[in-house]
Amino acid sequence: MLSLENIYFKYPARRRGNGDAHWVLEDISLTAAAGEFISIIGPSGCGKSTLLSLISGLLRPSRGRILAQGREVLGPSRSRVLIFQGHLLFPWKTAIQNIEFVLKARGLSQGLRRRQALEYLQRVRLEAHADAYPRELSGGMQQRIGIARALAAEPDILLLDEPFSSLDLVAKCAIIDELKAIASQMGKTVILVTHNLEEAFHVGHRVYLLTKGPGRIAATFDPSATKPDQLQSLGASSEFQAFQKKVSAFMTDPAAAQR
Numbered sequence: 001m002l003s004l005e006n007i008y009f010k011y012p013a014r015r016r017g018n019g020d021a022h023w024v025l026e027d028i029s030l031t032a033a034a035g036e037f038i039s040i041i042g043p044s045g046c047g048k049s050t051l052l053s054l055i056s057g058l059l060r061p062s063r064g065r066i067l068a069q070g071r072e073v074l075g076p077s078r079s080r081v082l083i084f085q086g087h088l089l090f091p092w093k094t095a096i097q098n099i100e101f102v103l104k105a106r107g108l109s110q111g112l113r114r115r116q117a118l119e120y121l122q123r124v125r126l127e128a129h130a131d132a133y134p135r136e137l138s139g140g141m142q143q144r145i146g147i148a149r150a151l152a153a154e155p156d157i158l159l160l161d162e163p164f165s166s167l168d169l170v171a172k173c174a175i176i177d178e179l180k181a182i183a184s185q186m187g188k189t190v191i192l193v194t195h196n197l198e199e200a201f202h203v204g205h206r207v208y209l210l211t212k213g214p215g216r217i218a219a220t221f222d223p224s225a226t227k228p229d230q231l232q233s234l235g236a237s238s239e240f241q242a243f244q245k246k247v248s249a250f251m252t253d254p255a256a257a258q259r
């Protein structure tokens with residue numbers, strides 16, 4: 001269980017900067033249970049990546065607190081993994097070695113490492129490519145290895161910062177569906193930051209829309225249980241179209257949309 005309680009954040013003022021630092025995030029409260037997939041959307045610069053850094057523990061809130069499994073987040077931990085768009089596999093290690101590296105850090109013996117690494121590769125259906133180097137894999141495959149490697153750290157919380165933006169729809173759907181299944185089977189909490197409304201709606205148990213800086217929660221959406229199974233057919237669904245309309249109303253005129 002992850003919970004953010006009235007989070008405020010500002011970056012420290014630059015020494016020779018242009019005056020006082022301003023709030024990047026204001027009064028953000030949200031919760032995410034094990035097995036839940038949360039999407040965060042909002043205009044560029046509204047503080048989405050900053051919010052993920054706060055949850056990961058790389059940054060500390062200026063006010064408010066973040067609790068993960070009931071304990072306050074005071075710094076980075078292996079139980080919360082942040083995946084960026086370019087998730088950076090080690091290019092000199094094969095797919096399986098990239099995963100074994102994480103298992104070694106967890107203190108697993110050599111034999112066990114190999115076996116477990118293969119299991120994580122199976123989860124993202126890339127066991128046939130265990131001995132390939134990243135350069136020999138497509139971008140989408142590399143992204144799946146990145147996800148397998150993140151899972152190998154056995155985190156409770158996976159934080160994804162626009163990880164699918166360079167993928168075509170088919171590759172994206174495959175990864176997203178794998179992640180959704182893994183998250184619910186393994187009881188992980190996944191927080192996805194994205195600019196893509198289809199993605200946000202498709203995966204999200206809840207979708208939070210942030211306002212243009214300072215980032216506040218402008219609206220929360222609960223994509224209905226009746227949404228289509230396939231990301232590909234989302235565009236035609238009336239639930240999605242209504243969601244899209246509300247989001248664009250908030251983006252163009254937040255004050256009017258709130259009335």
Ligand SMILES: Nc1ncnc2c1ncn2[C@@H]1O[C@H](COP(=O)(O)OP(=O)(O)OP(=O)(O)O)[C@@H](O)[C@H]1O
Pocket residue numbers: 011024042043044045046047048049050051213
């Ligand atoms: N290290 C930093 N020091 C000072 N200000 C920063 C720093 N990182 C980000 N900012 C500022 O904080 C605000 C939020 O940035 P952030 O990267 O969190 O936005 P974002 O919502 O992820 O944007 P995008 O959608 O473009 O990725 C921006 O105004 C940015 O200029």
Ligand SMILES: [Mg+2]
Pocket residue numbers: 048049050161
């Ligand atoms: Mg960002």
